[in-house]
Amino acid sequence: MSMEKTEALVIRLADWSESSKVVTLYSRDFGKVAAVAKGAKRLKSAFEAALDLLTIVNIVFIQKSGDSLDILTEAKLQKRFVVKSGVLESLYAGYYLAELLDSLTELNDPHLELYTEALRSLERFSGTMPLELAILRWELVILEEIGQLPMLDGCAECGRPVAPDVWFDFSVGQGGLICPTCHPEADHARPLQPGTLAVLNQLLHGQESTWQCLVVSPTQHRELRRIMTPTICHVLGKRPKMFGYLKFLNPFAI
Ligand SMILES: [Zn+2]
Structure with a gap:
């Protein structure tokens, strides 16, 4: 168990209890983090209005070992996502x-x-x-x-590189471009x-x-x-x- 600090993007929120949420974040230093934010649903909490989808936040959390959820102790809003006007x-x-x-x-x-x-x-x-x-x-x-x-620069089967005069096909199952010889x-x-x-x-x-x-x-x-x-x-x-x-x-x- 250790206390960590990083910057992160909020990517999922789910209710956990009457007053708490589980927050999934993608962080700069730890990759994906899933943490309980106790009291996050109360009007006055340690997270204020920072825990919205797509906000960038500075967080402090207690990293648990194994499959246990981490504990989010602090989240300060750094930036909100701005929706393009009218789009x-x-x-x-x-x-x-x-x-x-x-x-x-x-x-x-x-x-x-x-x-x-x-x-x-x-x-x-x-x-x-x-x-x-x-x-x-x-x-x-x-x-x-x-x-x-x-594979986007050559044939996924034989490795033949893409050339301007040859049109390749694309196969999801074969993992990329397929040249006319292989297809x-x-x-x-x-x-x-x-x-x-x-x-x-x-x-x-x-x-x-x-x-x-x-x-x-x-x-x-x-x-x-x-x-x-x-x-x-x-x-x-x-x-x-x-x-x-x-x-x-x-x-x-x-
Ligand atoms: Zn080929």
Whole structure:
């Protein structure tokens, strides 16, 4: 049992008793933390109004060993998530980010890159970047951080690198791109445009300043979702709850 301090993002809240809550946070130094916040439902508590979804808080908690929930002793509000004016989907994007963080990470497994990216993504959801691209960047980074990113620079079967004159298909089951030699039944395949792959690789490896220049056509958007939506469902083992609210992430609805 030890007393710890860190900065964290609130990703889930649930009632625990008449006066307490269980709070799930994704923290900078400890990864995911699940803690009881005693008295959090009282009007005057040690947490004031800090414990809302998507708030960034400075916390003090007692880390328990084994499967026991930690005890949150203090949470001070640092920053609230700002919903883009008039765009409810920006809030849903924030909830989706929290859903993936909660579902795809383990307790006490710190990933500083993932924490930093989560905070940057929330800023992008409130900003001027097209929401579908900001969400896609978040999905790519979390998949990469947990080691579940599909192969996007070559054939997942034979390793043949992507070339501008050859259109690869994408297979969730085979773990990424599949070249025409490994996937010869071209009648059924729907190869990806090289430009669509370029968008993915740019979002993953390019400089943020260059993303502002990315222009994504409706066809490319459909192709991007045809890759990412089934990949997320596959890795999660189910359809994310927030897909029902973010209709533009459904490749069959756009
Ligand atoms: Zn191949």
